[in-house]
Amino acid sequence: MRNVVRVLALIAMGLASGCGKPAAEEKIADRRAEPPALLSSYKLFAGELRELRPASGVIPYDLNTPLFSDYTDKYRFIKLPAGTNVQFQAEDVFQFPVGTIIAKTFAYPVDARDPSLGRRLIETRLLIHESDGWVGLPYVWNDEQTEARLELAGGAVDVSWVHRDGNKRTNNYIVPNANQCKGCHKIGEMMQPIGPTARQLNRDFAYENGRDNQLKHWANEGLLANLSNAPKLAVWDEPKSGTVEERARAWLEINCAHCHRPDGPARNSGLDLRFSQNQPVALGVMKSPVAAGPGTGGRSFDIVPGKPDESILMFRIASTHPGIMMPELGKRLVHDEGVALVRSWIESMPHELK
Amino acid sequence: MRFKTYWLVIVLMGITAGCDRPAPSVAPKAPATRVVQIEPGVDAAKRAQEALILAKPGDIVEFGVGTFEFKSTLSLDVNDVTIRGKGPEATILSFKEQGQGTGGEGILVTSKEKFTLHDLAIVDAKGDGIKVNGTNRVVFRNVHVGWSNGPKETNGGYGIYPVQSKNVLIESCHVSGAADSGIYVGQSTNIVIRGNTVEENVAGIEVENSTDADVYDNTATNNSGGVLVFTLPNLPKKDGTNCRVFRNKLAGNNHPNFAPKGNIVASVPPGTGMMIMANDRVEVFENTIEGNDTTGVSVVSFLVTQRPIKDEGYNPYCAGISIHSNQFANNGAKPQGSLATILMLVMGKPFPDILYDGLTDPKLSETDRANSLSVRENGSATFANFDAASIDPKNMLTGKKPKIVRDLKGYAGEIPSLPEVKLEGLN
Incomplete structure (x- = not known):
C-alpha cells in the first residue's frame, strides 16, 4: 500500500513539475507521512487480530463509568513506549509519554445476554501521542472481521443485535471522522485522552494472571510512578458504588464534560459538567440557556431542581434530533438507562437550590 | 484502497x-x-x-x-x-x-x-x-x-455564528429564517458586521458579550428584532462593551417571534428595531429606524427578563449608551409582547421611538447614573423612560403608577464617540 502511495506521489510530483511550479512540488513533498492504512500494522495484538489478544507490552483496561456509545461493548488497550512510565496524578488525565498508543475497539454482541455467541467488531479508534501532540485515527473493520482499515472521513455501519431485554435492535452506527475525534478530545488547543484518569481506572480488571486493581497492576508493571491515594469514580449502573447523585455526576462527567468544561469545545456555553464542579449554576441549576436554539424544548433553565421535565438538560440527552441532542457526536441512540439516572438525580435535588 | x-x-x-493559473513572470516567494x-x-x-x-x-x-x-x-x-x-x-x-x-x-x-x-x-x-x-x-x-421552509421554530438557532473569536469580518451576507439570530457574534473581540441583509429571523443581528464591534450599512427588515446588543450572565466573557451601530436600515421588524421558549431572544418583543441589554458603551447613530411596531430602540437592564442572576462578576445594567443623529419614523404603533401589554396600561399608544427602562447601576455615582444614557439630535424622535423599578405587581394593585419621563432634557449629556474598529491581520 505504501508503495502505491509513493508511486502515485511521484506521478503527482511529475504533474506538478509539468506546469513549472516548483513551489507546488515542495508542498507535496511537505506532506506528513500518511498513517498506516491497516490496524494490523501497529502490532498491538497477538494471534488473530479479531481476538484482540494484547501483544506483549499492551495492557487492557476498563473505566468505572464509560462514555455511552450506542450500546457498543468497548475494549480498551494502552501501550507505552518500552522503558517509559506515567506519573500518578489524582485529578487530571495522566500525561502519557510521546509514543503512547491507546486503542479502543467498538463491537456489538450478537446477543447481549450471552457473550459466548460472539460479537461484530465495528471500529477501532487509535489515539497516538506523536511528538507534536495526540492524533486520533478511526479504523473500520471489514465484514470478514480480519482487518480494520483507516477511514479518515469516518462512515456508517448498519448493525443489529439482541439487546439485554431480549429485543432485537438495529442501528446505523456512525464512525466519527478524524475531525470529530477532535470534537471530543480537543481540550484547550491540544487533543488529549479523556478516559484514563485515576478515578476512572481505580477498579479491578480480570487479567490473564488473575484479578487485580488496575492502578496497582500498572504500578507493579512499572508503568505508573508514585501511585498514592487514588479517588474512585462511581460506576453509573452499580448502586453499591455510589449515591444517585454520585452516579449521575459520573455519567455526566464522561458523557458531557469533555466538551462542557472551562477549556473544552463547549466552553462558550458556560456549562461545566465535570465531576469536580460544585457550583450549582455552573452545573446548570437555574442557568438560562445561551445558544440553545431549538435545544431548549421550550424550557427555561438547564436544570430545575425536582423538575426533570422542566429541565433543558433532560430534553437534550433524551433527543435524537441532530440540532438538539446531546452529546452531539458519536451516538445515534438515546441511553435510556443513563437518562433515567439523570432524571432520578434531578428529581431528588432539593428545591431550595432554586 | x-x-x-x-x-x-x-x-x-x-x-x-494550480496549473490553470497564469504563471507569474517573477518566481514568487510564497508557495503557490x-x-x-x-x-x-x-x-x-x-x-x-x-x-x-x-x-x-x-x-x-x-x-x-x-x-x-x-x-x-x-x-x-x-x-x-x-x-x-x-x-x-x-x-x-x-x-x-x-x-x-x-x-x-x-x-x-x-x-x-x-x-x-x-x-x-x-x-x-x-x-x-x-x-x-x-x-x-x-x-x-x-x-x-x-431554511427552505421559511421562518420556523424548528429551524437552527443561528445562521452565521462566530464565537470566542477575534478579528471577525462579516460582510455582504444574507441570512433568513434563523430561530434565534441570523448573524450572531458571541464572546468575541474586534468585529465588523457590514453590508449584510437579514430578514425573517427572530433577531437579525446580535452582538453578545462582545467587545469592540462595528455594525454598519446593514439592512434588517421583518425580523422580530432588527439588531440586538446584549450582555448575558454565566458566560466566560462577561464584558460586553464598545459597540457602534450606524448607517443601518432597521425597518419593519415586526415578524412574530418564533424562538423556542426558554431562549433569551424569545423574550424580545416583536416590532423591535433595536434592543440594547446590559451592555456598556454602545453608540447608535445615523441609522434609519422606521416602522417597527413596538419601538425603534429599547435600552434595558437584564432585570427585565425576570430571570435569576447567579453570577457575581456580571453587571446587568446598561451604561454609556449614546443614541444620536438617527432618523426615526413610525415606530411603536402596535406594541407587542408581554412587557408591552403591561406598559400600554401605563403609557398608552403609540410607544415612543426610544424606550428606556431607567434602571441604572446602583454602584455608580449619581452623576454617572444620570449619564448612563445620552439621546441627542434624533430629529423629532419620541422617548420614554418607563421607570421599570416601579413596575411590580404590588404597585399595580395599589394603583401606584410608574413615573414616565418623556422629556429628553435629562439625557442631553454628551458621551464621547467610540473609535473605529480596526481588524488586525485582515486585508
Whole structure:
C-alpha cells in the first residue's frame, strides 16, 4: 500500500513539475507521512487480530463509568513506549509519554445476554501521542472481521443485535471522522485522552494472571510512578458504588464534560459538567440557556431542581434530533438507562437550590 | 484502497487546478496556493470532508456549481483555509439530510488562526448554519444562510455564528429564517458586521458579550428584532462593551417571534428595531429606524427578563449608551409582547421611538447614573423612560403608577464617540 502511495506521489510530483511550479512540488513533498492504512500494522495484538489478544507490552483496561456509545461493548488497550512510565496524578488525565498508543475497539454482541455467541467488531479508534501532540485515527473493520482499515472521513455501519431485554435492535452506527475525534478530545488547543484518569481506572480488571486493581497492576508493571491515594469514580449502573447523585455526576462527567468544561469545545456555553464542579449554576441549576436554539424544548433553565421535565438538560440527552441532542457526536441512540439516572438525580435535588 | 484513491484524486485535482493559473513572470516567494476542487456527485460530501481534514494552511477548498448534500456536519480544524463556492446562488451546501450523532451544525470550524468562507449558500442546517469557535481572523463574505421552509421554530438557532473569536469580518451576507439570530457574534473581540441583509429571523443581528464591534450599512427588515446588543450572565466573557451601530436600515421588524421558549431572544418583543441589554458603551447613530411596531430602540437592564442572576462578576445594567443623529419614523404603533401589554396600561399608544427602562447601576455615582444614557439630535424622535423599578405587581394593585419621563432634557449629556474598529491581520 505504501508503495502505491509513493508511486502515485511521484506521478503527482511529475504533474506538478509539468506546469513549472516548483513551489507546488515542495508542498507535496511537505506532506506528513500518511498513517498506516491497516490496524494490523501497529502490532498491538497477538494471534488473530479479531481476538484482540494484547501483544506483549499492551495492557487492557476498563473505566468505572464509560462514555455511552450506542450500546457498543468497548475494549480498551494502552501501550507505552518500552522503558517509559506515567506519573500518578489524582485529578487530571495522566500525561502519557510521546509514543503512547491507546486503542479502543467498538463491537456489538450478537446477543447481549450471552457473550459466548460472539460479537461484530465495528471500529477501532487509535489515539497516538506523536511528538507534536495526540492524533486520533478511526479504523473500520471489514465484514470478514480480519482487518480494520483507516477511514479518515469516518462512515456508517448498519448493525443489529439482541439487546439485554431480549429485543432485537438495529442501528446505523456512525464512525466519527478524524475531525470529530477532535470534537471530543480537543481540550484547550491540544487533543488529549479523556478516559484514563485515576478515578476512572481505580477498579479491578480480570487479567490473564488473575484479578487485580488496575492502578496497582500498572504500578507493579512499572508503568505508573508514585501511585498514592487514588479517588474512585462511581460506576453509573452499580448502586453499591455510589449515591444517585454520585452516579449521575459520573455519567455526566464522561458523557458531557469533555466538551462542557472551562477549556473544552463547549466552553462558550458556560456549562461545566465535570465531576469536580460544585457550583450549582455552573452545573446548570437555574442557568438560562445561551445558544440553545431549538435545544431548549421550550424550557427555561438547564436544570430545575425536582423538575426533570422542566429541565433543558433532560430534553437534550433524551433527543435524537441532530440540532438538539446531546452529546452531539458519536451516538445515534438515546441511553435510556443513563437518562433515567439523570432524571432520578434531578428529581431528588432539593428545591431550595432554586 | 477507496480512501487512498480519493486522497490522490484530491491531490491531483489540486495540482492540475494550480496549473490553470497564469504563471507569474517573477518566481514568487510564497508557495503557490493549492486549490482543491469539489464537484457535485457521488461521495461529494465525503470528498469535501477528506479535503478539509487533509488541508494544509494556505489551501482553498472550492465547491463547484451545484447542490451538495451532507449527512453530517462538515468540519475544519486546520489554520488558514478558505472554503469558497461559485456564488450563493450557484453553490449550495444542503444539510437537509443530516442525521443524528454527526454534529450539531452545518459547518463547524475550530481552527485557531484564519478562516475564510465566501460565495456559497448553506441551507437547512439542523442546528446552526456555520459555527466558528475560537478562531483569530475570520471572514464571511457573500454567504447566504437560510431554511427552505421559511421562518420556523424548528429551524437552527443561528445562521452565521462566530464565537470566542477575534478579528471577525462579516460582510455582504444574507441570512433568513434563523430561530434565534441570523448573524450572531458571541464572546468575541474586534468585529465588523457590514453590508449584510437579514430578514425573517427572530433577531437579525446580535452582538453578545462582545467587545469592540462595528455594525454598519446593514439592512434588517421583518425580523422580530432588527439588531440586538446584549450582555448575558454565566458566560466566560462577561464584558460586553464598545459597540457602534450606524448607517443601518432597521425597518419593519415586526415578524412574530418564533424562538423556542426558554431562549433569551424569545423574550424580545416583536416590532423591535433595536434592543440594547446590559451592555456598556454602545453608540447608535445615523441609522434609519422606521416602522417597527413596538419601538425603534429599547435600552434595558437584564432585570427585565425576570430571570435569576447567579453570577457575581456580571453587571446587568446598561451604561454609556449614546443614541444620536438617527432618523426615526413610525415606530411603536402596535406594541407587542408581554412587557408591552403591561406598559400600554401605563403609557398608552403609540410607544415612543426610544424606550428606556431607567434602571441604572446602583454602584455608580449619581452623576454617572444620570449619564448612563445620552439621546441627542434624533430629529423629532419620541422617548420614554418607563421607570421599570416601579413596575411590580404590588404597585399595580395599589394603583401606584410608574413615573414616565418623556422629556429628553435629562439625557442631553454628551458621551464621547467610540473609535473605529480596526481588524488586525485582515486585508
